[in-house]
Amino acid sequence: GAVVSQHPSRVICKSGTSVKIECRSLDFQATTMFWYRQFPKKSLMLMATSNEGSKATYEQGVEKDKFLINHASLTLSTLTVTSAHPEDSSFYICSAIKREDTGELFFGEGSRLTVL
Amino acid sequence: QQQVKQSPQSLIVQKGGISIINCAYENTAFDYFPWYQQFPGKGPALLIAIRPDVSEKKEGRFTISFNKSAKQFSLHIMDSQPGDSATYFCAASTGTYKYIFGTGTRLKVLA
Numbered sequence: 001g002a003v004v005s006q007h008p009s010r011v012i013c014k015s016g017t018s019v020k021i022e023c024r025s026l027d028f029q030a031t032t033m034f035w036y037r038q039f040p041k042k043s044l045m046l047m048a049t050s051n052e053g054s055k056a057t058y059e060q061g062v063e064k065d066k067f068l069i070n071h072a073s074l075t076l077s078t079l080t081v082t083s084a085h086p087e088d089s090s091f092y093i094c095s096a097i098k099r100e101d102t103g104e105l106f107f108g109e110g111s112r113l114t115v116l
Numbered sequence: 117q118q119q120v121k122q123s124p125q126s127l128i129v130q131k132g133g134i135s136i137i138n139c140a141y142e143n144t145a146f147d148y149f150p151w152y153q154q155f156p157g158k159g160p161a162l163l164i165a166i167r168p169d170v171s172e173k174k175e176g177r178f179t180i181s182f183n184k185s186a187k188q189f190s191l192h193i194m195d196s197q198p199g200d201s202a203t204y205f206c207a208a209s210t211g212t213y214k215y216i217f218g219t220g221t222r223l224k225v226l227a
Contacts (some may be wrong), residue, residue, distance in 0.1 A: 004159075007158070032213060034213075034214075040221075041203075041220075041222070042162070043217045043218065043220050044205070044215075044217045049214065091157075093159050093160070095159075103163070104150070104165065105151075105162045105213070105215060106162070107159035107161065109158055110157070111159070112178065
């Protein structure tokens with residue numbers, strides 16, 4: 001199967017700082033990546049769709065200035081949580097679709113963000 | 117119409133038993149129905165998926181049953197093992213690949 005890698009897996013930061021999370025497709029090119037947020041014992045909430053070389057499409061209610069997404073290459077998308085606050089603490093998961101699509105999503109391992 | 121309703125919320129099964137998780141959807145445009153398994157602190161991993169042109173798909177101990185007219189699909193885990201204890205999510209998507217996830221089922225298989 002395809003491999004999607006996220007880094008860091010855990011990050012703790014102070015309130016007001018910015019945190020960047022990377023999502024890489026290791027063995028395939030991904031024209032489209034997705035960013036999800038998951039609260040404890042809850043389902044995955046789609047935050048935004050990231051397309052290589054273009055601006056991300058954000059879901060309703062997601063602040064684009066708070067959650068900056070960049071899809072700089074066919075193998076890398078980044079999520080930057082700007083001016084983080086404790087309520088931004090969550091589990092962030094990225095996923096990617098292979099270029100030769102089968103409709104199958106491959107998920108990263110997730111990144112646990114804790115804002116103090 | 118974009119929701120995928122999943123039940124039960126939690127499930128306890130004896131080792132060797134059958135675990136059954138159900139999902140229902142409204143949007144007839146959905147054309148891909150995957151099931152994901154998630155362990156604590158990890159990302160979801162694809163278990164098995166089905167498209168509407170078949171009514172059942174089996175891979176090892178995992179079977180998806182799909183009822184297009186009822187707009188329902190279910191996951192059956194045969195011979196359930198303690199290692200199957202995890203949270204299971206159904207999902208549905210259209211050609212846009214925007215997945216709509218169910219609310220999840222926490223499965224616990226007793227040894």
